Amino acid sequence: MVLxxxxxxxxxxxxxxxxxxIPKRMSCRDFDPSVERFCSNPADFVNEAQLVRMAxxxxxxxxxxxxxxxxxxxxxTRRSETHRSDLDVRGSEYQ
Numbered sequence: 001m002v003l004x005x006x007x008x009x010x011x012x013x014x015x016x017x018x019x020x021x022i023p024k025r026m027s028c029r030d031f032d033p034s035v036e037r038f039c040s041n042p043a044d045f046v047n048e049a050q051l052v053r054m055a056x057x058x059x060x061x062x063x064x065x066x067x068x069x070x071x072x073x074x075x076x077t078r079r080s081e082t083h084r085s086d087l088d089v090r091g092s093e094y095q
Contacts, residue, residue, distance in 0.1 A: 003023055006033050006038060006055075007037065008032045026061070027064055029063075031063075033068050033071050034071060035075045038068075045079075047072070050072075051069075051072040052068060
């Protein structure tokens with residue numbers, strides 16, 4: 001497993017869209033993770049802790065782990081806002 005498999009810049013051909021060489025270690029200055037790269041079905045995402053545990057399991061650390069945390073945090077925020085707006089819409093239906 002390479003770090004690139006969790007990066008949005010990684011193409012199916014195995015190359016980096018930015019033209020970078022595939023790193024031998026789990027570090028890359030241009031690492032751009034996404035929830036979809038960790039969870040094949042985005043609905044499987046539970047919370048930030050889940051993604052962090054997965055990242056640590058795959059030996060992602062340092063700056064790359066911070067980026068994973070940021071992506072997970074944004075996803076949690078996005079989902080809570082979506083959930084909140086869904087509740088607002090449903091609540092207005094009953095008025």
